[in-house]
Amino acid sequence: MKMKEFKYEELEEATENFSQSRLIGKGSHGYVYKGILKNSHNHNENDRQLVAVKKQSLGLRKLKDNSKLENEVNILSSLPKSLSLINLLGISHDSDNNKVLVMEYMPNGTLDEMLHGAASVTCSDPPAWPKRAQIAVQIAKAVQFLHEANPPIVHRDIKSANILFNSDWNARLADLGLAIQMIDDDDNSMNREINSLNRPAGTIGYLDPSYTVPSKLSTKIDIFSFGVLLLEILSGKKAMDVTRSPSSIVEWAIPIIQKNQILEICDKRVPISRYLEGTLRKMLSIASRCVLEREESRPSIGEIVRELENNCVVVEPVMRFPVWMINLARNLIQRKTKNSAANGATTIICAEHQENGRVVDISRGKLLVREILADIS
Numbered sequence: 001m002k003m004k005e006f007k008y009e010e011l012e013e014a015t016e017n018f019s020q021s022r023l024i025g026k027g028s029h030g031y032v033y034k035g036i037l038k039n040s041h042n043h044n045e046n047d048r049q050l051v052a053v054k055k056q057s058l059g060l061r062k063l064k065d066n067s068k069l070e071n072e073v074n075i076l077s078s079l080p081k082s083l084s085l086i087n088l089l090g091i092s093h094d095s096d097n098n099k100v101l102v103m104e105y106m107p108n109g110t111l112d113e114m115l116h117g118a119a120s121v122t123c124s125d126p127p128a129w130p131k132r133a134q135i136a137v138q139i140a141k142a143v144q145f146l147h148e149a150n151p152p153i154v155h156r157d158i159k160s161a162n163i164l165f166n167s168d169w170n171a172r173l174a175d176l177g178l179a180i181q182m183i184d185d186d187d188n189s190m191n192r193e194i195n196s197l198n199r200p201a202g203t204i205g206y207l208d209p210s211y212t213v214p215s216k217l218s219t220k221i222d223i224f225s226f227g228v229l230l231l232e233i234l235s236g237k238k239a240m241d242v243t244r245s246p247s248s249i250v251e252w253a254i255p256i257i258q259k260n261q262i263l264e265i266c267d268k269r270v271p272i273s274r275y276l277e278g279t280l281r282k283m284l285s286i287a288s289r290c291v292l293e294r295e296e297s298r299p300s301i302g303e304i305v306r307e308l309e310n311n312c313v314v315v316e317p318v319m320r321f322p323v324w325m326i327n328l329a330r331n332l333i334q335r336k337t338k339n340s341a342a343n344g345a346t347t348i349i350c351a352e353h354q355e356n357g358r359v360v361d362i363s364r365g366k367l368l369v370r371e372i373l374a375d376i377s
Contacts, residue, residue: 003077004090006102011035011053011092018055025110027161029068029177030054034105051089054101061098068177069099071197075153075176084142086164086174106172108165111135111229115160115236126269129276132233135171136283137308139163142173143226144301147219152182154217158225159206159239160232178202180217205240205248210295220295226304227290234283236267250291257288282311 014035015022025032037049056066076088092100114127127135139158146153156178164174178201198214200207208224210216228239231253239249246252256264262281266272272280286307292298299307 003073003088004102006090006092006100008092008094008100010037011100011102014038014051015053018053024052026057027175027177029057029060030101030175031057032103035102050105050107052086052103052105054103055094056098061096064096066098067197069101071179072175072177073099073101075179075181078181079145079149079153082142082145083170084138084145084173085176086172104166104172106164106166106174108167108169110161110165111163111171111233112160114165115232116238126236126267128270129272129280131169133279133283133308133312135163136230136233137305137313138171139173139229140226140301140305140308142171143222144305146173146179147222147301149181152219154180154182154219155222155225156180156202157206158222158229159203160229163229182217182219203239205238208295210293218295219301220298223290223298223301223304224295226301227287227298230283230287230290231265234267234280234287235265236269253284254288254291257284279312282307286312 012018014037015033018031018033022033022035023031024034031054033053033055035051035053037051039047039049054069054072056069060066060068073088073091076085079085081087086104086106088101088103090102092102094100117126143155143158146155153176155173155176157175158173162173162175163171165171178197180197198217200211200213200216202208202211202221202225206225206228208221211221211224228250231237231249232239235249235253237244237249237252240247241249244252253265262277262284263272265284266280286299286304289297289299290304
């Protein structure tokens with residue numbers, strides 16, 4: 001697929017010459033800047049496009065190693081556009097002919113920031129359980145999109161810092177610089193071109209401990225990382241924390257899960273309703289299977305997506321009343337308010353009858369549902 005080529009000067013202008021004030025992310029192989037592209041055919045100041053511009057890290061520039069960004073371009077350009085990934089919009093080249101990537105811009109930060117309270121995230125409260133379940137499903141579908149590609153793609157760096165949120169707070173998987181396509185040869189065995197990218201790589205805490213040599217590469221490496229991420233989503237704890245003993249979230253969580261003490265795992269900043277316990281148990285069960293030592297015992301990403309969608313899509317309970325009950329309630333309210341000396345605002349209130357955290361107004365006065373139903377004889 002032919003990539004759109006941006007002028008480097010255009011990207012310099014868009015990022016204020018790659019100003020530190022525009023830096024929105026950095027890792028071992030790339031710095032990401034917020035860019036504001038102006039439409040060259042339209043001089044309207046409001047007609048601008050927000051993009052993320054990714055260029056080599058300083059260390060790799062010194063080493064003249066552009067392999068990670070080259071690899072990310074090759075992987076993304078081989079895939080169709082996806083609502084699960086952060087898509088590539090085009091490329092450019094700096095004065096040394098190094099590739100510069102122009103990506104979709106995600107305005108709402110990372111999952112790492114959301115869970116661990118970085119000051120830059122706009123949503124300051126820890127996410128509710130339904131949102132966490134939704135995020136888990138969205139990430140699983142992103143991994144599924146890669147694993148079921150032809151040829152399959154192993155991401156190798158699934159972690160909360162690589163999960164970003166778009167303007168609708170939907171999760172997208174980012175950073176395919178370490179990803180590898182598993183090429184199928186004529187003998188039907190998975191072979192991979194030998195190069196620097198084939199060496200085991202990833203982030204400590206998320207990295208499968210059995211992935212020690214290139215021949216151990218498989219999609220089950222990503223499954224392990226996804227299990228770690230699921231534990232992080234549920235607990236609100238970092239994958240690695242040297243102040244915790246043990247420091248690994250897997251070594252900390254698995255013994256607790258085996259004792260069936262789910263409340264000890266789950267993020268204590270967010271209350272757990274009774275109706276949620278089954279869902280959380282299921283999610284913890286999935287996580288514990290993902291991080292099993294024997295990779296052949298770990299589920300495939302297709303199994304994970306099915307289990308999450310069938311068992312872990314959380315909907316807040318809302319008590320809905322039939323039309324006849326609403327009409328009856330209105331008549332009873334009118335009768336009660338006529339007999340009442342006070343003429344205040346009236347709402348039918350039920351502890352479970354809320355939408356988006358707000359009690360639904362029915363009429364005037366203030367009555368409990370049980371008070372209305374007590375009048376029915």
